[in-house]
Amino acid sequence: MSLRRLSILAAGLTLAWLGVAAADSRDALLNVSYDPTRELYVDFNKTFAKHWQSETGNTLNVRQSHGGSGKQARSVIDGLDADVVTLALGYDIDAIADAGLLPKNWQSRLPYNSSPYTSTIVFLVRKGNPKAIKDWGDLVKPAVQVITPNPKTSGGARWNYLAAWAYALQANGGDEAKAKDFITRLFKNVPVLDSGARGATVTFTQRELGDVLLAWENEAYLSLQEFGADKFEIVVPSLSILAEPPVAVVDKVVDRKGTRKVAEAYLQFLYTREGQEIAAKNYYRPRLPELATQYAGRFADVKLVTIEQFGGWRAAQEKHFSDGGVFDQIFQGR
């Protein structure tokens, strides 16, 4: 075959292929989420699509994108067409609101601070807990390697950091300088910072780096389920933080795409009994009181501080994670 004929054939095939690709379009919702919710939304999307079809008769295809919460917010700000965002913490949606994609009062639009489920931070250690890690204080011992993702990009990492900070404040009678020293020593023990929670989990479980993983409670339980309880165990510290991963409709996007109705129904479904059951089965703490009681045995009873004790997410972000904030200072000082 001559080159010319070959090139004509190639061009023809390309056009045919593009035609096929273009013909395949369906009704879709894009949910941009943080890292460990992959399994949660696989289950939830299936159930909601069924519900939506029985309500309206329309088929629905929910697309997912996952990554570190801060990174995902950045992508939405840069133009990733998310109908709904389900991120790890309020500040990341605040940042999207600051870019003008949704109103600043977004968090009051849905019940419970727009967080249909909560979680907390626990430790995952190797079976038998060889380094005898019981509480936050054990993480700063010289021979302990701690795995946590990067607070700059990951939501879970910011909850990790703040929980450690809360513990240090409590242990030192509220002395900020001592708390800062504690965090500095903790991050001295961190050999690698992944950009998202799932990356950190893979680092700990697959690459077998580190002695303890600071993890979302749901992520820790999932690891036990995936790899078997004979490899890892969960350690619940004396104090942790109430992590509220919020959800929101991105107004600018749904109004442009005409998907507001389905996007709102999608988030509201998270608050129904069915939605809450799915969350609980995936080890997220449900909000509805009767389900919270029903699944109470599933989750450790631990004293939890809230983000309000840090003056809310904007203040916490500004103080600790902004450029030149406390995290930058202690991490550069490593």
Add this chain to the structure above:
Amino acid sequence: MPADNTSASSARSESAWVRWTLIGGALLFLALFLLLPLVVVFAEALRRGVDAYWTALTEPDAVAAIQLTLTVAAIAVPANLLFGVAASWCIAKFDFRGKNLLITLIDLPFSVSPVVSGLIYVLLFGMNGLFGPYLRSHGIQIIFAVPGLVLATIFVTFPFVARELIPLMEEQGSDEEEAALVLGASGWQTFWRVTIPNIKWGLLYGVLLCNARAMGEFGAVSVVSGHIRGETNTMPLHVEILYNEYNFVAAFAVASLLAMLALVTLVVKSALEWRFGDELAATRH
């Protein structure tokens, strides 16, 4: 001369064990660093049997990733083919000011980190970028969609065709083209009947390498993809997602397709070299 012969053969026989140690070392090294990982990819992919392997490859998101990768390559490779031929034609057959600058620019994607290559497009076409708001108001989506993936892929695979052709064309000079023109051929005829036949094997070689990189690129496309599964995940990105979801069989199944692509590329490349070694030799300066 017999004396020379003896010394040459004794030089060879003396170093026999050294030679075998070196050859053995090289083979061991290859086996350890190239063959073993390849075997592991296929072993992992087939660990739960052929059925699981097939299921992983025919699952809708995997099919979408394969389609997307082929689509992106089907646009990026011809684009770079056209550009590469045009650029090397200019550079090899003509003299003009700024020629060295052009050569340097062509090499730029080789020296820029792929992540930066991706970020360039976010800065240009993102909502906070130069053209983002304008494009959005006209309903055009570049990044976090197929066009962005294509652009990033074109950028990182830019030099492959041109880099193959420039030395080849320079070596051949422009005598044959001049002869054709003197004999009355038009420019177009000269190009199709003289230039293209002279460079076709080098061209094919360049396209092959370009294609391999286009399908395998991770860094640049990762930045512009948005990671929407079933929509903007190319095969390499899909492998990462599956791996992060503890879905190791599926991850390695998709990875094995990429490995097979590499193997096919390698075989075709070797075949080309074996069959047309002389013509290709010019490209290896």
